[in-house]
Amino acid sequence: MQEVNIYKNLFSVEDRVVLVTGGGTGIGKIIAEVLAKSGSKVYITSRKLDVIKKTAEEINLTKPKYNVNFFSSDISSENGINELVDEFINNEKYLDILINNSGVSWGAPLGNFPYHAWDRVMKLNVAGLFHLTQCLLPYLSKKASLDYPSRIINIGSVMGTAPLGDGPYSYSASKAAVHQITRILAKELAKKMITVNALAPGPFLSKMTEFAVGTEDKEKKIAQNVPIGRIGKPKDIQSSILYLCGLGGSYITGAILPIDGGIHIATGPEIFE
Numbered sequence: 001m002q003e004v005n006i007y008k009n010l011f012s013v014e015d016r017v018v019l020v021t022g023g024g025t026g027i028g029k030i031i032a033e034v035l036a037k038s039g040s041k042v043y044i045t046s047r048k049l050d051v052i053k054k055t056a057e058e059i060n061l062t063k064p065k066y067n068v069n070f071f072s073s074d075i076s077s078e079n080g081i082n083e084l085v086d087e088f089i090n091n092e093k094y095l096d097i098l099i100n101n102s103g104v105s106w107g108a109p110l111g112n113f114p115y116h117a118w119d120r121v122m123k124l125n126v127a128g129l130f131h132l133t134q135c136l137l138p139y140l141s142k143k144a145s146l147d148y149p150s151r152i153i154n155i156g157s158v159m160g161t162a163p164l165g166d167g168p169y170s171y172s173a174s175k176a177a178v179h180q181i182t183r184i185l186a187k188e189l190a191k192k193m194i195t196v197n198a199l200a201p202g203p204f205l206s207k208m209t210e211f212a213v214g215t216e217d218k219e220k221k222i223a224q225n226v227p228i229g230r231i232g233k234p235k236d237i238q239s240s241i242l243y244l245c246g247l248g249g250s251y252i253t254g255a256i257l258p259i260d261g262g263i264h265i266a267t268g269p270e271i272f273e
Contacts, residue, residue, distance in 0.1 A: 009246075009247055010246055010247050010248035011242040011243060011246035011247075011248055012038070012039070012246055012247065013035055013038045013039060013097070013242065013245045013246055014038065014039030014040065014065070015039060015040070015041070015065075016035075016039075016040045016041070016096040016097055016245070017040070017041050017043075017092050017094060017095055017096045017097070018032075018035050018040045018041065018042045018043065018095075018096065018097040018098075018099065019042075019043045019044075019045070019088060019095055019097070019098050019099065019136070020032045020035070020042060020043070020044045020045070020099040021044075021045050021046070021073075021075055021099065021100055021101050021132070022045075022046055022101040022102035022103060022155075023042075023043075023044025023045060023046060023052060023055065023070075023099075023101065024044060024046040024048060024051035024052040024054070024055045024070075025046075025051060025055070026204070026205075027101060027199075027201060027204060027237055028044070028046075028099070028101040028102070028155075029044075029055050030234045030237045030238060031099055031101065031237060031238075031241050032044045032055065032059065032068060033059050033238075034234075034237075034238040034241060034242065035097070035241065035245070036059050036062075036064040036065075036066070036068050037059070037064050038242065039064070039065045039066075040096075040097070041065075041066040041092075042059075042064075042066070042068045042069070043068070043069045043070065043071070043088065043091070043092075044056060044068060044069075044070045045070065045071055045072065045073045045075075045084060045102075046070075046072060046073070046102070047072060047073065047074050048072070049070075049071075049072040052070040052072065053070055055068075055070070056068040056069065056070040069091065071084070071087045073087070075124060075128035075129070075132055076104075076120070076123045076124040076127075076128050077123075077128075078131065081128060081131050081132050081135060082135070084132065085132070085135045085136060088136075088139075089139065092139070093139070094139050094140075094142035094143045095136055095139040095140050095142075095150070096140075096143060096150055097150065097151045097152075097153070098132075098133065098136055098140060098150075098151070098152045098153070099153050099155070099241075100129045100132065100133065100152065100153070100154045100155060100178075101155040102124060102125075102128065102129070103124060103125045103171075103174075104120065104121055104124050104125065104171075105121070105168055105171040106120065106121050106168065106170050106171060107166065107167040107168045107171070108167050109167050110169075113167070113169055113170075117169075117170050118170045120170075121170040121171055121174050122170065122173075122174055122177075125171070125174035125175065125177075125178065126174050126177045126178065126181070129154060129178060129181070130181055133152060133185065137189075137192075137194075140152070140194050141192050141193075141194065144192060144194055145193055146193060147250070148247065148250060149193040149194055149195045149250055149253075150193065150194045150195070151194070151195050151196075151197075151244065151245050151249075152185065152189075152194060152195070152196040152197075153196075153197055153198065153199065153241070153244055153245070154178050154179075154181070154182050154196070154197070154198040154199075155178075155198070155199050155201070156175045156179045156182070156198040156199060156200045156201075156256060157171075157172075157175040157178075157200055157201060158200050158201065158202045158258065158260040158263050158264050159171060159172040159175050160172055160173075160176035160177075160178060160179050160200065161175075161176070161179065161200050161256070161258065161264045162263060162264050162266075164263075175200075179198055179200065179256050182196050182197065182198040182254065182256060183254050183256075186253040186254030187254065189253075190253055195244075195249070195250065195252060195253035196253055196254065197244050197249075197252060197253060197254070197255045197256070197257065198255070198256045198257065199237070199240060199241075199257050199259055200256050200257060200258045200259065200260065200264065201232060201237065201259045201260060202226060202231070202232055202258075202259065202260025202264075203222050203226065203231040203232060203260075204231060204232035204233075204236075204237070205219070205231065219231055225263070225266075226260070226261040226262065226263055227261055227262030227263065227265075227266055228261035228262055229261070230261065231261075232259060232260070232261065236259050237259065240257055240259055244257070
């Protein structure tokens with residue numbers, strides 16, 4: 001029995017204070033749900049108040065240890081970030097886990113890719129992520145310890161790892177930047193007992209990818225290009241989050257964890273076959 005409890009504690013996130021940006025849909029919702037159901041005190045934020053309100057209500061119906069709280073914010077602007085931080089510190093004195101999930105994509109063919117698509121994507125996916133993290137560092141530091149460091153988990157993408165094309169030029173570049181910011185912050189914050197890691201998901205069903213995997217036929221078509229032969233499932237994200245946020249992940253920092261079924265290592269047909 002004692003051995004079972006040891007293993008259980010390796011992935012425990014009970015009583016941790018968590019902020020999930022973009023927590024109303026897709027991967028953000030998956031993360032918020034698993035952390036809340038595992039005993040964390042979760043705050044979710046997004047620009048769309050009706051969406052995060054609905055998500056919080058759905059999760060709270062499952063009767064987690066703490067009700068999920070929510071507030072709207074725009075992380076693509078400095079004022080929006082400052083308002084989010086003020087809202088958070090009005091409710092909590094410290095933060096254990098920051099999940100930087102908010103993001104936006106843009107796709108258009110080469111030759112027709114608009115200039116303004118760079119500004120919109122980079123503001124939210126890169127500048128917003130960095131500035132919010134910077135503003136929350138004093139609160140992430142408050143309870144961080146050698147035994148349980150605070151955690152920052154950035155949501156990157158396989159698009160920032162592999163040159164997959166398909167027209168999301170600014171999105172792919174932004175996610176590559178997220179991966180590099182993750183490594184830099186991991187190096188700088190290790191002495192403050194804060195770990196910084198990133199997930200690099202492949203295709204999952206979300207609002208952002210609905211155009212590509214939103215039907216059974218589309219899902220099967222995309223799965224043909226994934227070495228493991230399927231798109232991602234919620235459990236793939238949930239298990240990775242519990243690992244990185246729990247005691248078992250406390251010695252991991254600066255990692256870009258691929259959750260893509262092997263897409264990042266796919267190199268095309270074998271040369272000598």
